[in-house]
Amino acid sequence: MRFAVHVEVSPLEGIADPEGETIERALPALGFEGVRHVRLGKVVRFEMDADDAERAEERAVEMCRRLLANPVIEQADVSVAALGDRRQGSDLGL
Amino acid sequence: MTKLAVVVFPGTNCEHDVVMALGNAGIEATLVSHRETHLGDVDGVVLPGGFAHGDYLRPGAIARFSPAMDAVAALAREGAPVVGICNGFQVLTEAGLLPGALRRNEGLRFLCQPVRCRVVTTRTVLTAGCRAGELLELPINHNEGNFTCDAETLRRLAAEDQIVLTYLDNPNGSDGDIAAICNKRGNVVGIMPHPERASDVLLGSLDGLKLLGSLAKNDRVASSS
Numbered sequence: 001m002r003f004a005v006h007v008e009v010s011p012l013e014g015i016a017d018p019e020g021e022t023i024e025r026a027l028p029a030l031g032f033e034g035v036r037h038v039r040l041g042k043v044v045r046f047e048m049d050a051d052d053a054e055r056a057e058e059r060a061v062e063m064c065r066r067l068l069a070n071p072v073i074e075q076a077d078v079s080v081a082a083l084g085d086r087r088q089g090s091d092l093g094l
Numbered sequence: 095m096t097k098l099a100v101v102v103f104p105g106t107n108c109e110h111d112v113v114m115a116l117g118n119a120g121i122e123a124t125l126v127s128h129r130e131t132h133l134g135d136v137d138g139v140v141l142p143g144g145f146a147h148g149d150y151l152r153p154g155a156i157a158r159f160s161p162a163m164d165a166v167a168a169l170a171r172e173g174a175p176v177v178g179i180c181n182g183f184q185v186l187t188e189a190g191l192l193p194g195a196l197r198r199n200e201g202l203r204f205l206c207q208p209v210r211c212r213v214v215t216t217r218t219v220l221t222a223g224c225r226a227g228e229l230l231e232l233p234i235n236h237n238e239g240n241f242t243c244d245a246e247t248l249r250r251l252a253a254e255d256q257i258v259l260t261y262l263d264n265p266n267g268s269d270g271d272i273a274a275i276c277n278k279r280g281n282v283v284g285i286m287p288h289p290e291r292a293s294d295v296l297l298g299s300l301d302g303l304k305l306l307g308s309l310a311k312n313d314r315v316a317s318s319s
Contacts, residue, residue, distance in 0.1 A: 015242065016267070018202050070152055070188070072195040073242055 001082060003048050003056040008077045009069045010041030044068055047083065056080045096310045098175070099126040099133040101166065101182075103146035103157050108179065108290060112142040115290035119307040128160035138175030138219070138309065139166055141182025143235070143288060153181055153196065153238050154188035163189055175219035175309050176282045180236055183274075183284030192275060192284045193251070194243035200267025204237045208299075210262040211273045211287060215255050218280040220289075223308035230301040232287035234265060239286040241268040241275070254278055259285065
């Protein structure tokens with residue numbers, strides 16, 4: 001089976017995120033009040049073959065541990081979705 | 095004569111400066127491609143600054159998979175000098191040869207300026223020629239120089255005498271004002287400032303030569319080759 005994998009990498013809780021803080025300070029200037037805990041991260045999306053969703057997630061988590069995130073300073077959230085047979089362009093269906 | 099390999103990754107840009115500065119320190123240095131699995135008949139290795147593999151993903155994240163890194167790790171295990179300067183420091187942390195990580199500078203600015211550093215320990219391959227407490231003026235040139243580790247690691251670095259240089263006026267938010275650290279043995283050193291840019295009278299400072307010159311003095315260099 002083919003899966004669409006979505007990996008979200010962001011600074012670990014407790015690690016300062018100056019970019020997130022700057023965004024948080026900028027939003028009220030545009031009238032967006034009440035915004036808290038802004039964290040800026042990055043997203044890695046890819047497709048992967050795996051026997052089932054559990055196995056796909058397991059492999060993606062291992063990829064995060066070994067390459068996609070640096071566990072000293074970053075955390076990673078993985079989500080996996082089965083892809084239909086008919087995919088359209090680069091739309092991963094997430 | 096001490097011989098060192100200087101590894102060139104795609105995007106490395108300080109390799110020639112390092113070779114010239116090592117030459118000023120009486121050390122023969124040879125450029126070696128990151129694709130090589132053997133670094134040649136050398137006593138140690140330097141990973142110079144730059145943007146290895148474009149700093150894609152994170153600085154050092156891709157470089158640590160380069161074929162040459164197995165040979166670098168082997169030298170580290172043998173106790174031979176392994177020095178990472180700036181981007182090279184980032185590569186060494188990503189490769190797990192040094193603890194911690196280097197995050198984006200606290201002020202979100204790329205920093206290019208001289209800084210004053212204090213020599214904390216002289217037991218490393220890079221500081222053997224310095225005096226403890228000595229002040230050195232060295233240029234920094236980095237966007238991700240903010241050394242970060244958990245509290246336990248920071249405590250252990252201090253307890254095991256692994257903090258090599260500290261900033262007098264912390265420019266980037268580094269934990270413990272750290273500018274350079276080493277492994278327990280003192281043969282693997284990561285340093286954010288650029289000693290090669292303070293290695294000639296024309297550059298305004300010779301302080302970097304004290305560091306690079308230390309690589310020639312180390313006895314372990316000869317015994318490990």
